[in-house]
Amino acid sequence: MDLGSIFLAELVGTAVLVLLGCGVVANVVLKGTKGNGGGWLLINFGWGFAVFIGVLSSAASGGQLNPAVTLGLAANSLVNGDPIDGGEIGLRILAQLIGAILGAVIVWLAYKLHFDDEPDPASKLAVFATGPAKRSLGWNTVTEIIATFVLVLAVIAFTNFPGILGSDLGSTAPDSTSLGNLAPLAVAIVVVSIGASLGGPTGYAINPARDLGPRLAHAFLPIKGKGGSDWSYSWVPIVGPIIGGILAGLVGTAILPGVTA
Known part of the structure; x- marks a missing residue:
């Protein structure tokens, strides 16, 4: 796949991800919406x-949609002795950031009247960006590292783990040693579980571009x-997920049973 197509797919997929993700937060927290007060589980x-929908929208590029995932998979490739393309990695991350900005702008357009009516600036910011329940930048970073480690470890497992949809189960997936076409749904379930x-401590950014x-x-x-x-906090949902993603990439092959280089 050419780099232009990868860029477009990652941009569109991340825009859809943020549109629907920040959209549900807007629906829950902004004054006067139909979903106001819907709660944490709705989010x-x-x-x-x-x-799930964002990954499907960018299936042509592999639907990474997250710099922590992109860097974690690159780290895993290095550990396994596989080549990586630095230019492609940078292009994916740029597309993810632009897509996230675009998705957020569309959320604002969709909820413009409710943003105007909402009196609390913190609620307005919460639609766009994460923030801690208890502010301790070091511990908040630790939380983001742990949560993103789980996410990227799961992505590596779903991509490589043999036998999840093995031939003995009658799999019709293109690659019978992995989840294949069910991987986006599996990752979505992991994200719900992580949330x-x-x-609770940080609002689980687990994605630098998303925040x-x-x-x-x-x-x-x-x-x-x-x-x-809140720029004083903004580095936490960038640094924490990047560290967590890379750590998962570095150790994933070693600690996941059945995943081999």
Whole structure:
């Protein structure tokens, strides 16, 4: 697949991911929406379905949609002795960031009247970016490392784990040693689980583009009464997921039974 097609697929997929993911947050937290007060589990499931649809929308590029996943898979390839393309990695990450900004802008357009009516600047920022329940930048980073490690480890497992859909189960997937076409759904379930189990301390960014892109959109969009974009915290959902993703890539082959180089 040529780099231009990869760029477009990653951009569109990440835009869909953020549109639906930040969209469910807007529906839950903004004043006067039909889903106002829907709660944490609605957000969890909304983000999980957003991942599923985003990955399907970018299936042509492999649907990575997350710099932590992209870097984690690259690290795993290095450990396994496989070649990597630095240019492609950079292009994917750029597309993911642009797509995340675009998706966030569309969420603002969809909920424009509710943003205007919402009196709380923190609720407006929460639609776009994550924030901690208890602010401790070091421990918040640890939480993001752990949560993203789980995500990327799962991606590696779903891509390589033999026997999940083996021939003995009558698999029709293109690769009978992996989840094949069910992988997007499997990753979506993992995201729901991460949100329910590990999302409480930080809001589980687990994706630098998902947080930075919408935070940038929050900063430049003419949102009525929006307040600041909390840039003092913004490095946590970038650094934490990158560390967690790379760590999972480095150790995934060693610790996952049946995954070989």
